[in-house]
Amino acid sequence: MSQKKKFYITTPIYYPSASPHLGHAYCTTMCDVIVRGKRMRGFDAYFLTGTDEHGEKIQKNAEASGVTPQQFVDNIVNNKFVPLWKAMKISNDDFIRTTDERHVQTVQKIFSEFLKNDDIYLGEYKGWYCVHEESFWTDTQVDENHLCPECGRPLEQKGEPAYFFRCNKYVDFLTDFYDHNPNFITPVARKNEMVNNFIKPGLQDLCVSRTSFDWGIPVVEDKKHVVYVWLDALTNYISALGYLQSDDSKFQNYWNDEDAEIVHVIGADITRFHTIYWPMFLKALNLREPNRVFVHGLLMMKDGKMSKSKGNVISAYPLIERYGVDAVRYYMVSEVTFGQNGTFTPEQFVERLNQDLANNIGNLLNRSVSMIEKYYGGVIPAYEGEVTPLDAELKSAAEKAIVAYEALNDDLKVTEAYQEVMELVSKANKYIQDSEPWTLAKDESKKKELASCMYHLANVIYIAGMLLSPILVEKAPKIFDQLGIPEELRTYEAIKNFGNLSGLKVQKGEQLFPRLKAEEEIAYIAEMMAGPKEKAAA
Ligand code: ME8
Numbered sequence: 311m312s313q314k315k316k317f318y319i320t321t322p323i324y325y326p327s328a329s330p331h332l333g334h335a336y337c338t339t340m341c342d343v344i345v346r347g348k349r350m351r352g353f354d355a356y357f358l359t360g361t362d363e364h365g366e367k368i369q370k371n372a373e374a375s376g377v378t379p380q381q382f383v384d385n386i387v388n389n390k391f392v393p394l395w396k397a398m399k400i401s402n403d404d405f406i407r408t409t410d411e412r413h414v415q416t417v418q419k420i421f422s423e424f425l426k427n428d429d430i431y432l433g434e435y436k437g438w439y440c441v442h443e444e445s446f447w448t449d450t451q452v453d454e455n456h457l458c459p460e461c462g463r464p465l466e467q468k469g470e471p472a473y474f475f476r477c478n479k480y481v482d483f484l485t486d487f488y489d490h491n492p493n494f495i496t497p498v499a500r501k502n503e504m505v506n507n508f509i510k511p512g513l514q515d516l517c518v519s520r521t522s523f524d525w526g527i528p529v530v531e532d533k534k535h536v537v538y539v540w541l542d543a544l545t546n547y548i549s550a551l552g553y554l555q556s557d558d559s560k561f562q563n564y565w566n567d568e569d570a571e572i573v574h575v576i577g578a579d580i581t582r583f584h585t586i587y588w589p590m591f592l593k594a595l596n597l598r599e600p601n602r603v604f605v606h607g608l609l610m611m612k613d614g615k616m617s618k619s620k621g622n623v624i625s626a627y628p629l630i631e632r633y634g635v636d637a638v639r640y641y642m643v644s645e646v647t648f649g650q651n652g653t654f655t656p657e658q659f660v661e662r663l664n665q666d667l668a669n670n671i672g673n674l675l676n677r678s679v680s681m682i683e684k685y686y687g688g689v690i691p692a693y694e695g696e697v698t699p700l701d702a703e704l705k706s707a708a709e710k711a712i713v714a715y716e717a718l719n720d721d722l723k724v725t726e727a728y729q730e731v732m733e734l735v736s737k738a739n740k741y742i743q744d745s746e747p748w749t750l751a752k753d754e755s756k757k758k759e760l761a762s763c764m765y766h767l768a769n770v771i772y773i774a775g776m777l778l779s780p781i782l783v784e785k786a787p788k789i790f791d792q793l794g795i796p797e798e799l800r801t802y803e804a805i806k807n808f809g810n811l812s813g814l815k816v817q818k819g820e821q822l823f824p825r826l827k828a829e830e831e832i833a834y835i836a837e838m839m840a841g842p843k844e845k846a847a848a
Contacts, residue, residue, distance in 0.1 A: 318564040318565065321358070323543060327371050339642050342398070344573075352802070356403050394627070397626070397630050406546045414527050416545060417537055420545060422530060423595065437467070438452045439465060440465050443460045447465060470521050471534075473517070474516060474517055477516055477590060485505075513586070521536075526539065544587065548597070566597070566598070604722050605649070607648075608652075635784060636782045637663050640666070645658060664826055681747055681764060683816065685747070685751055690815075693808070697758050697761075698763075711777070728777075747760055768816070769811055771789065788822055
């Protein structure tokens, strides 16, 4: 049996009602950075994303476009989502669509199981319904203006026969589960919101079927009903692994094993569904719970949340085209602390790339490779241990950075983990200033110090390049090329062994992180935001 630690990470499955914007790309990219980090460290990691294709809203959008719902979602998924993930270099292992037959069958079997066990009953639903959010709200959650508490749109009163999931049967389980798993919902403020806003006031049974539209998974036992979208949608996390299907080996490997770490990454708008109903469904199925639901913040624009109606939606494409995918990935990880809200501005985008990539890592690489060429004909001098106190300090900082990086990443403090790396890079730049290799080079008696300085610089860039490789998917290999790192040393385990690089031949290549002309680029992005252009699918 494999000894590798198992790790399963998911994004929300997005609605293919329109093209994905920078916010969707943000969530998917953060998950990609996390999973690449885990794979790099030797985990048996599995990454799922996909699309949530049923529901009234999609049906209405399709009607408005004069196509069938299936044609409508096929078009958006194949021409917008899949190409964007390819362009962002997203390394998902699977892409689940809720219209996939495998998913449909699993949902129907789960529904039948719930009916059989009396977890679901037929009743009459009356409530305030938001078409946009596809959720009902109770009287106590809606104020006198009858606007959706989530999106602010007008709600409609609706009544219809519907099946309900007996939430009350599982409330005690849930509160007990929260108590015993304090990290289940992170950041913790989100847990308090759930308890105070939904659980304490008394949880109503959840509507799990609808009859007023038919774009959904039919309830086998009662064909007038389609499965209401949240039971359908949440099930994706296990249907994609083969739960209740003939081949459930992935389910057994990544879910049905208490030692597998399972993480759902979501935005705050869907916390209720993932932290209240999903654990209840799993309990009713007698399945284990995920380890964590990580609620990330929103990427906003200066005038608030990105939304089509505001016309402030920005797509990742034009940014990737102009600045490269690594720049966009790096910006997302570094600018917005994972778990907090952030605002996209052209000024901060350009500033971030210039400060961190051009001035910090780019500068360190250029200076170091140039000096190794100048003083040693491009050959990294032999590692002779730490010759000066400055060498010792730098090496110790590098070792500490690796340890901190692992711990922060394991705790999903992704932004902080990469800040550690950039701090190491800053220290290496300062080390050059403090060591003054140009002075050492003039002094015959300082040959040892100069060689050691060059060696330490190369080794620290190597470490930083590896730690940044989950973000800089294109540039990290080019950093290694410039340092002349052979394939067998391009592993995470290898960087833990300081002193591997003696005698390697560096090779100055293209400028990997050119400095952007701030004014020009800020104007360019601002113009792009004013009239977002979208690249047609390749
Ligand atoms: O809610 N900034 O799909 P959805 C950051 N189908 N992230 C953002 C964002 C922004 N401005 N806007 C959206 C659904 N997101 C359901 C999910 S899961 C079983 C079903 C991200 O297309 C964020 O992760 O509305 C949010 O939770 C998700 O997109 C919502 O995507």
